[in-house]
Amino acid sequence: MTERTLADWLAYLEQLHPSAIDMGLERSREVARRLGLGKPAAKVITVTGTNGKGSTCAFLASLLQEQGLKVGVYSSPHLLRYNERVQVAGVDATDAELCEAFAAVEAARGEISLTYFEMGTLAAFWLFERSGLDAVVLEVGLGGRLDAVNLIDADLALVTSIGLDHADWLGDSRESVAVEKAGIFRAGVPALCGDLDPPRPLLAQVAALDCPFFLRGRDYDLAIAEQAWHWRGLTLAGAVLELHDLPLLDLPMENAALALQAYALLDLPWQVERIAAALLRTRVTGRLDRRTLNWQGKSLTLMLDVGHNPHAAEYLAQRLASRPVAGKRLAVFGLLADKDLLGVLAPLLNEVQDWAVAPLPTSRTRPAAELEAALLNQGATVKAYADVAAALEGQWARASVDDEILLFGSFYCVAEALDWLARHAKGEVGDGFAG
Numbered sequence: 001m002t003e004r005t006l007a008d009w010l011a012y013l014e015q016l017h018p019s020a021i022d023m024g025l026e027r028s029r030e031v032a033r034r035l036g037l038g039k040p041a042a043k044v045i046t047v048t049g050t051n052g053k054g055s056t057c058a059f060l061a062s063l064l065q066e067q068g069l070k071v072g073v074y075s076s077p078h079l080l081r082y083n084e085r086v087q088v089a090g091v092d093a094t095d096a097e098l099c100e101a102f103a104a105v106e107a108a109r110g111e112i113s114l115t116y117f118e119m120g121t122l123a124a125f126w127l128f129e130r131s132g133l134d135a136v137v138l139e140v141g142l143g144g145r146l147d148a149v150n151l152i153d154a155d156l157a158l159v160t161s162i163g164l165d166h167a168d169w170l171g172d173s174r175e176s177v178a179v180e181k182a183g184i185f186r187a188g189v190p191a192l193c194g195d196l197d198p199p200r201p202l203l204a205q206v207a208a209l210d211c212p213f214f215l216r217g218r219d220y221d222l223a224i225a226e227q228a229w230h231w232r233g234l235t236l237a238g239a240v241l242e243l244h245d246l247p248l249l250d251l252p253m254e255n256a257a258l259a260l261q262a263y264a265l266l267d268l269p270w271q272v273e274r275i276a277a278a279l280l281r282t283r284v285t286g287r288l289d290r291r292t293l294n295w296q297g298k299s300l301t302l303m304l305d306v307g308h309n310p311h312a313a314e315y316l317a318q319r320l321a322s323r324p325v326a327g328k329r330l331a332v333f334g335l336l337a338d339k340d341l342l343g344v345l346a347p348l349l350n351e352v353q354d355w356a357v358a359p360l361p362t363s364r365t366r367p368a369a370e371l372e373a374a375l376l377n378q379g380a381t382v383k384a385y386a387d388v389a390a391a392l393e394g395q396w397a398r399a400s401v402d403d404e405i406l407l408f409g410s411f412y413c414v415a416e417a418l419d420w421l422a423r424h425a426k427g428e429v430g431d432g433f434a435g
Contacts, residue, residue, distance in 0.1 A: 006095040009102045010082055013116045028118045028148045034108040040128035041072060041136040044152055045262060046184050048140035049160025050177065051312045055251045056160050057137045058284045059259035065090060066278035067268050069134040074124045076141055079286055079415045086124045088131045101127045117141055121148040145183020156262050157184045158192045160255060162199060163311030178202040185209050190265055194258040214261050222257040229253050233261045243272060247280050250288050286414040288319060295424050300399055304417055305408040308335060310343030316408065317347035327402030328353040330395040333371060334360040334388055334413040341366065341374055344409065352406060355382040356391035360412040388416035
């Protein structure tokens, strides 16, 4: 029998379980037992939250790697290649490594049916255990309490923010979401929260588990000035730490502040220059991701952001307002059908002067006609296109050198844009883009 390629495995995983999402840990826990999986590294940090998980994980990985630690990172979803989900020492897992891990999980699961995400999570854990890691940073997927990542008992558990998303699974209130997010906490284990106003159920879980608790605005905080930002926080023993005149970052500094507080609890060297350098070099593709592209005799700035819920849209709007452009902002926008369309649009209506909307390459997309109608109802200038690439090319033709093109609304939207950029960056002599 011919061995499966990674593409073969991913296609197989997509049809392995009757539903894409099936909340619960029992199946994954049993397969993990059969695999003999234990703790994937000496230090384990789990990160959940409605928004900010990806950049918080990236900041943590940079801080840990700066100290010479071998770090694994598990995140989802991916933009262009599944390999992005599993990183070891800053490098994406290879096809061969992932195929070997999937084969191990497949052999162990027997009669147990696993979802695509559960298979991928167990495969990542299997690979991490065999990589000799000093630390792993695990992004928790949907929710927290019943997510397969929550099989692991972490040394630190972080909640970035609490907002409304995935209401069908997590409920339609911040309180119900908080119950799920607080499910990653463990008795006596430090818990951190970057939300300035955490709902009562999260605080109740902290109290019930007697967790050392570090809350933004109380135990740690940040202040952003015009040319720099400042941070203060606590060690596990309660000693005050401070960092001043840190260079401003493109990624959310609120998430950098949370990562710094987590780092402060790990008993690692506290060297200001190295900490600042680690934060400054942190990049996350598709999150406040500004690039310049030269194409067809024109040089334009593009901003890519995967924000797809009201909380993320509000933050994006704030960051755009803080960096006005000389001309106009032209948006390329697509959204999944289960997202809050009006809640995503409302914060950005004042920041975008021209809209191009398109369906996404998935059956879960919201039709372009719906996006167009919603924007027309808000008095916006909008045109619908057949796909994201056509929308981007339409905005490119319309834009002047003083304008900025904003691509946002979904991982699918940003992935399509990245694919377009990769192809057109190689198009004409002298073309290219740089972050």
